[in-house]
Amino acid sequence: MALCLAGLQMAIAQANLPGAQKSTSAEEQEVLTLSKNKWGWMADKNTDQLNGLFDDKCVFVHMGGSWGKTQELNTIKGGMIWYKKAEVYGASVNVFGNTAILLNDIDLVAVVGGNEVVHSFMVTEVYLKQDGKWKMGSLTFSQLMRPVKLKIDAPKN
Template structure:
């Protein structure tokens, strides 16, 4: 009898943990998808709320913090015209941190030139209070689309 009760409790707790991780993963996937659209639409106010003040951004041409990334988007120095998302890997949840990998083809205008590149994008989100904040966004160019 004790083994049965222990088994039921264990199963319930594991199920609740998996459900919570799926819910968090779905929330982050939606947030990521929205972020790509906000970047395309240059909605810097929404992005400013999403990006943590200590966030870092890694591009092919350098790395910088939140204020520079927002300025780059606002001025159109990099216009993220369209991110075609080919694959979103299962989010990795580590306590209050989520790592999300996206395989994309990014159509962008960089310094006035339209370019298209295949990337694996690493996004790191951290729960701050009741909100998810982006801590890092890194682009790794892929050799094969």
């Protein structure tokens, strides 16, 4: 198990090396841009944009549970989770026909239940191309073992 984890960490590290990156197709770039916009919409609590992005059957997997589109939008709108800042250290996307799988290595600053927290995550986003437009089908947060890299200013009193 430890050998598998070490191999996976090495593969991820090598994939993030500047010389190891592959060229990005226009379709892959479109998904990367959409994902970047999504983080901004989540930080801004822009549920109108997110409603258009999330497929009606979209699923969300968090540290505290999983739910569908309506609950995610209500959670964002109601402030139960405020995705305050996502610092993205690396993003990659693979397109398989009408499906795109995007991985983001992030530190996420969030306000959950009124408390600010910071976690390192590998976020998996699955997009489906429907009628020429990408829609999100799944968003999963997997906590990473690495320490948080983001430097946070202390709250001002």
